[in-house]
Amino acid sequence: MRKILSISSALIAVMFLFAVEVKVCYLNEKLSPVIKTFEVEGDVVTAIFRKLASPPQGLRTYVPSGVLRAYFFVGNTMIIDLEGNKLKGFSFEGERYFLHQVLYTIFVNFRNVASVYFIVDDERKNVLVRYVDIRFSFPREVWEKWPIR
Amino acid sequence: MKKLMIVIVVLGLSSLAFSIEIFAGNEVLVRTTEFHLGFEDVRKVLSYISSAFQDDSFKEGTIGSMRYVEFRKHVLLHTDGIYVLDDERILADGVPVDVLKRFGIEYVQNDGKVYIVDCEILAVKELEKTVQIDFRGVRRFDVLEDSGTLKIVAASWLKFKQETVPPKTILYRLEERGMRIAKIAEEPGQVRVMLETPARRDYLVKDLGEKVDPHEKRVVFLIGYGDGRVIYRNYTRDLKGLDFVSYSQSKKLAQEIAQSMNYKVEECPIYDLPLGGVGVLVLVRSEQEREKLLEIIEKVMQ
Numbered sequence: 520m521r522k523i524l525s526i527s528s529a530l531i532a533v534m535f536l537f538a539v540e541v542k543v544c545y546l547n548e549k550l551s552p553v554i555k556t557f558e559v560e561g562d563v564v565t566a567i568f569r570k571l572a573s574p575p576q577g578l579r580t581y582v583p584s585g586v587l588r589a590y591f592f593v594g595n596t597m598i599i600d601l602e603g604n605k606l607k608g609f610s611f612e613g614e615r616y617f618l619h620q621v622l623y624t625i626f627v628n629f630r631n632v633a634s635v636y637f638i639v640d641d642e643r644k645n646v647l648v649r650y651v652d653i654r655f656s657f658p659r660e661v662w663e664k665w666p667i668r
Numbered sequence: 669m670k671k672l673m674i675v676i677v678v679l680g681l682s683s684l685a686f687s688i689e690i691f692a693g694n695e696v697l698v699r700t701t702e703f704h705l706g707f708e709d710v711r712k713v714l715s716y717i718s719s720a721f722q723d724d725s726f727k728e729g730t731i732g733s734m735r736y737v738e739f740r741k742h743v744l745l746h747t748d749g750i751y752v753l754d755d756e757r758i759l760a761d762g763v764p765v766d767v768l769k770r771f772g773i774e775y776v777q778n779d780g781k782v783y784i785v786d787c788e789i790l791a792v793k794e795l796e797k798t799v800q801i802d803f804r805g806v807r808r809f810d811v812l813e814d815s816g817t818l819k820i821v822a823a824s825w826l827k828f829k830q831e832t833v834p835p836k837t838i839l840y841r842l843e844e845r846g847m848r849i850a851k852i853a854e855e856p857g858q859v860r861v862m863l864e865t866p867a868r869r870d871y872l873v874k875d876l877g878e879k880v881d882p883h884e885k886r887v888v889f890l891i892g893y894g895d896g897r898v899i900y901r902n903y904t905r906d907l908k909g910l911d912f913v914s915y916s917q918s919k920k921l922a923q924e925i926a927q928s929m930n931y932k933v934e935e936c937p938i939y940d941l942p943l944g945g946v947g948v949l950v951l952v953r954s955e956q957e958r959e960k961l962l963e964i965i966e967k968v969m970q
Contacts, residue, residue, distance in 0.1 A: 550895075612894070615936050634905050645939065652937040655904035666935040667897070 539563050543570045544624045544665075545578035546616065552623065552665045553578055564590050567624060581609070581616040588640070595633040596656065597625060603640040606648050614648045622662035634658050688765060690775075690782040692716060693808060693824045697784065704762025707735055707746035713784065714739045717773055720786045720805045740772045776825045776832060788827040792820060792840040796944035797913045799842065799861040809839060811861050813849045818842040818863065850913050862913045871969050873962070876940070876949060884942045887921070889965055891958060894951025897932040898922040901941050910944065917946045921968065925950060928964045929957070 538558040545553045555575060559566035565587060572584035589600040599621070609617065618637075625635055634656035637647060647653050688705065690698040690713060697716055698709040705713075711728060714737055718726030727738040734747040744753050744763065751758040753767060765782055768775060774785040787808035793800045801809070801820060808826045812819045820840040822833055833839075842863075850864040874880055876892030900918040903911045918941075925948065926933045941947040952958045 611892075615899075615934070618936065650938055650940070652901075652939040652943075655906040655937070657937075658903070658905050661902045661935055666902070668933050 541567055541570070542624065542627045543567060544620045544627070545571075545574045545580050546620070547578060550612075550616065550667075552620075554627070563628070567628060568621075571620060571624060580620065581613045582620055592632075595631055596636065597629065597632045597634075598636045598638060599625075600638045600641055601647075606639070609648045611650055614651050618647060618651055618657075619662070619666055622657050623665060626659050626663040632659065635662075688780065688782060690765075690784060691824075692720075692784050692786055693806065700762075702762055704760055704764060705767075706762055707737075707744070707751070710744055710763050710767070711735075711737050713768060713773065714771060717771075717784070717786065742771050774827065774832060776834075783825045785825050785827055785832055787824075789829075789839060794842065795910055797863045797865075798910050799840065799863065800910075801840075801859045801861075803857060803859075807854075807859065809859075811849070811852060811859065813847075816843060816845050816847045818847065818849070818861065820861075850916075853909055860909060862909070864913050864917065871965065873965065876951075880940050880942060882942050884945055884947075887969065888942060888945060888947030890938070890940060890947070890949040891961065892949060892951050894953070895932075896929065896953045896957070897934050897951050898926045898929070899934045899936050899938055899949040899951070900947070901937050901943070902935045904937075907944075914944050914946050918948055921946065922948045924968050925961070925964060928968075929961060 538560045540556060541559050541563060542554050542556050545555060547553050555578075557570055559570065568582065568587040569584070571580055571582035572586070574580040583605045586602050586605040587599070588602045591598045606614075606617070622635060625632060636656050637653045638644065639647070639653075643654070645652065645654055688698070688700045688703070689696055690709070698705070698712055700706065700709055714726055715728075717723065718739065723740070725738070725740050729736055734745055736743055736745045742754055744751065744767070749761065751760070751763055753763075753770065758764070758767070765775075765777065776783045776785065787803055787805040789809070790802040790804060791800075793802075799818065799820070803809075808822065808824045810821050810823050812821055818841070819838055822828070822835050822837040822839060824835050825832060827833075828837070828839055844863075844865060847863050847865050849861055851862040853860045853862070870885075871887040871889060872880075872884060873889045873891065876890045880888055880890070900922040901911075901915065903915040922933050925931070929950075931950070938949050941949060950961055952961055
């Protein structure tokens with residue numbers, strides 16, 4: 520356990536020291552995924568959310584800026600804490616595509632993450648906004664590919 | 669000559685009458701030609717039970733010419749034909765079978781045969797479309813399915829609801845027309861029997877936003893307006909496979925409808941689709957498409 524912690528700490532330290540290449544999922548006008556690659560420095564997860572919130576020209580996103588409140592890794596599970604007030608205005612489409620964009624991006628970049636939980640304002644919730652159930656974890660097997668076909 | 673034959677037969681019968689066979693399931697674990705167990709026989713039984721129940725209190729060793737086994741805080745010593753159990757000498761040439769009870773070993777004795785109870789059923793639960801059997805020890809039960817009837821049957825003597833029950837005892841029975849086993853998943857101490865029933869005629873159509881009973885048993889079709897797509901619930905690791913059957917049936921249904929309507933298919937956990945149930949949410953583009961969808965649903969559910 521101590522070894523894992525020290526390796527994780529070392530990896531996080533390395534992540535802060537060097538630029539890391541990340542892949543970020545945006546949407547085109549037909550709501551199909553478009554992957555863009557960036558080099559980021561510092562906290563990779565925060566950088567990914569910052570990139571998710573600012574799409575290149577011609578692309579769109581459902582991830583608002585400042586939506587990431589905190590995140591944690593527990594073994595191969597990632598817990599993402601979201602700012603509730605940033606999610607409030609979501610339409611049904613926005614609620615689903617927010618989830619798909621975030622999960623797809625996370626699973627593409629973090630190969631060792633097997634599942635993701637969402638919490639809102641530091642609390643377990645039943646739904647993300649109104650329709651999407653976030654009581655359970657989201658498995659890699661579903662969201663490492665785009666879940667719309 | 670005749671006398672000799674009679675003597676041989678009598679000797680043969682008497683050796684059978686005074687022998688002991690200890691069974692673990694249908695396998696003979698120990699066979700003796702005496703009325704008592706030897707040290708090695710006891711050691712074999714204790715070692716077997718220790719590994720079956722993952723009880724690591726089993727220890728064995730030698731001190732000089734003396735051998736010993738220790739299990740569940742009891743000790744059997746043996747040297748030069750002398751047996752000592754927990755500081756008490758056993759006044760016999762071997763170890764009586766009932767000494768096994770002292771070690772907490774349960775058995776059933778029948779016609780000179782001893783059947784070790786090496787399985788205890790802790791619970792049989794029905795969760796959605798899955799029957800889950802939790803047990804300790806060796807799996808000594810069969811899962812049988814015939815014409816819509818599922819039975820969990822004891823394959824040898826085992827412990828169930830604080831009682832020791834004989835082989836062929838029906839531990840659990842479930843009947844549902846057309847039901848069959850979709851998959852059996854096994855892991856140490858647990859067997860999960862996932863069941864499926866052929867596409868049911870019973871279904872429910874509701875508009876997105878209308879209240880749906882979270883325990884709804886019928887197939888649920890939610891209809892909303894959107895860009896032409898069919899959405900079904902993903903599975904989650906948290907349910908440890910209990911939602912696999914409903915997941916695969918919902919996915920199949922979504923694909924069938926999407927193909928007929930020329931729609932997209934999306935995987936997303938919509939809260940109003942009952943967890944562990946079969947259902948989809950269809951986002952139609954117009955009122956005309958809604959009418960077409962209702963016809964397709966009727967056709968698919970036939």
